Amino acid sequence: MNYLLIDTSNQPLSVAVVQDKQTLSEINLNIKKNHSLQLMPSIQQVIVDSGLDKSAINAIVVAKGPGSYTGLRIGVTVAKTLAYAMNVELYGVSSLKALAATAKNEQGLIVPLFDARREAVYTGVYKMVNQQLVNIIEDQYLSINQLLQELHALGEDYTFVGPDTEQLQTHLDGKCVTNIPQAKYMVDLIESPENVHDFTPNYIKLSEAERNWLNQQNKN
Numbered sequence: 001m002n003y004l005l006i007d008t009s010n011q012p013l014s015v016a017v018v019q020d021k022q023t024l025s026e027i028n029l030n031i032k033k034n035h036s037l038q039l040m041p042s043i044q045q046v047i048v049d050s051g052l053d054k055s056a057i058n059a060i061v062v063a064k065g066p067g068s069y070t071g072l073r074i075g076v077t078v079a080k081t082l083a084y085a086m087n088v089e090l091y092g093v094s095s096l097k098a099l100a101a102t103a104k105n106e107q108g109l110i111v112p113l114f115d116a117r118r119e120a121v122y123t124g125v126y127k128m129v130n131q132q133l134v135n136i137i138e139d140q141y142l143s144i145n146q147l148l149q150e151l152h153a154l155g156e157d158y159t160f161v162g163p164d165t166e167q168l169q170t171h172l173d174g175k176c177v178t179n180i181p182q183a184k185y186m187v188d189l190i191e192s193p194e195n196v197h198d199f200t201p202n203y204i205k206l207s208e209a210e211r212n213w214l215n216q217q218n219k220n
Helices: 036-050 068-088 095-103 144-154 165-171 182-189 210-218
Strands: 002-007 014-017 023-030 057-063 089-093 111-116 120-129 132-143 159-160 175-178
Touching: 002 036, 002 068, 002 095, 002 182, 014 036, 014 182, 023 036, 023 182, 036 068, 057 068, 057 182, 068 089, 089 095, 089 175, 095 111, 095 132, 095 159, 095 182, 111 144, 111 165, 120 144, 144 165, 159 165, 165 175
Parallel strands: 002 057, 057 089, 111 159, 159 175
Antiparallel strands: 002 014, 014 023, 111 120, 120 132
């Protein structure tokens, strides 16, 4: 199986082509630049670098959230469009689980997180069990204080993972590793294929604009 894997769920951009379990090519970037400008050229480049023809791609895998609203929309829209146009299967993977997979060699609990501002994060808790990444606490939007309380209650060592750990480090009380997402790891996380037409990002929390719109509708 030849997989094209896409993660634009936050500032980093990661695209890869994986054949079965072997990574043929990848691009991993962590710069402040619009994913709408970067994504398609990056996809074209990794396919060329893989040595495969685009017709050889059997499945598209995309990070489905949570994360940046704009980043998720871009990644999921491109993935859906390609899957439909190429008539291949589409898989969605938790952005947080994908990030956790970059630290699967860490001991204890793995806590991927994205800064959600106002001292809150998108986060989940994972652990390697029999070489499988298992979800211990589901992906959700939490205040940092509440996250720390839940981690303390589990009574195990933990490691925070993600590029946002650097700016949040003063609020955290455990080991931090500043890994960026690497799309190639998602190939080990796929489960059932998605319906291309119905598939939507997992935002978890509505954007401020969406909340304001809903509040206005409720007043009418």
